[in-house]
Amino acid sequence: MTIKNKYKPIIGLPTCIKNIDDQRFHVVGEKYLISIIKAMGGIPIIFPSIANLTDQQRILNSIDGILFTGSLSNVHPANYNKTLDSKSLLTDPDRDSTTLPLIRSAISCGKPILCICRGMQELNVAFGGTLFQYLPNIPGRMDHDVDRSLPVSIQYTARHSISLKPDSLLSSLYKQKGEPMVNSLHSQGVDKLGDGLITEAIASDGQIEAIKYKNSERFALGVQWHPEWQVRNNPFYLSIFHSFLNSIQP
Structure with a gap:
């Protein structure tokens, strides 16, 4: 794809909460920051997941777009009227309370958003969708996660193909032959699709792999895989x- 925009955008990223030595830290994976710099020539700006102490409208006014990142944590099922299937499920309520209303506000005001992995699940839940809490327990679904003890470079290798919906945004971006191959590092996935969202891609087991907000005036895409990983080496991801x-x- 030709880059039509030479503007260096300011891209906001919400943080995840991580406890280190009994203290709470706000963190963002470096690969997301690097992808904004290398793939977009952009300037990444991290903002904290403290919804009750931050002015989200001021945040939106000060940035050009938002990248909602992946995370080891999951959207708490209370946000889609379910209970936790497992007490061992890692959640991040502070991120939920920041990102879910922020996604709705961003789309409402036409701010472009890219939602990756957990971010795609947040996009779905923000508009009333639900999630499968553990895909291996769902009949007919394959295990979409990976052995986390493997070297990171192995974890992020392509693991399965996806089928792109005809006339979708992603189908217009994919220029190679055959179906795209993507990495896969998630144990949860979209169940019921949220209001106003449409499917962009599915895996061979029927699991939704990409979604888009249909009526958004600007870019509002969610992908379940990680296109930020070594983004410049993959034409589709780029x-x-x-x-x-x-x-x-601008």
């Missing part, structure tokens, strides 16, 4: 970031 960039108006 085209997603370029499309995100081209949707931003």
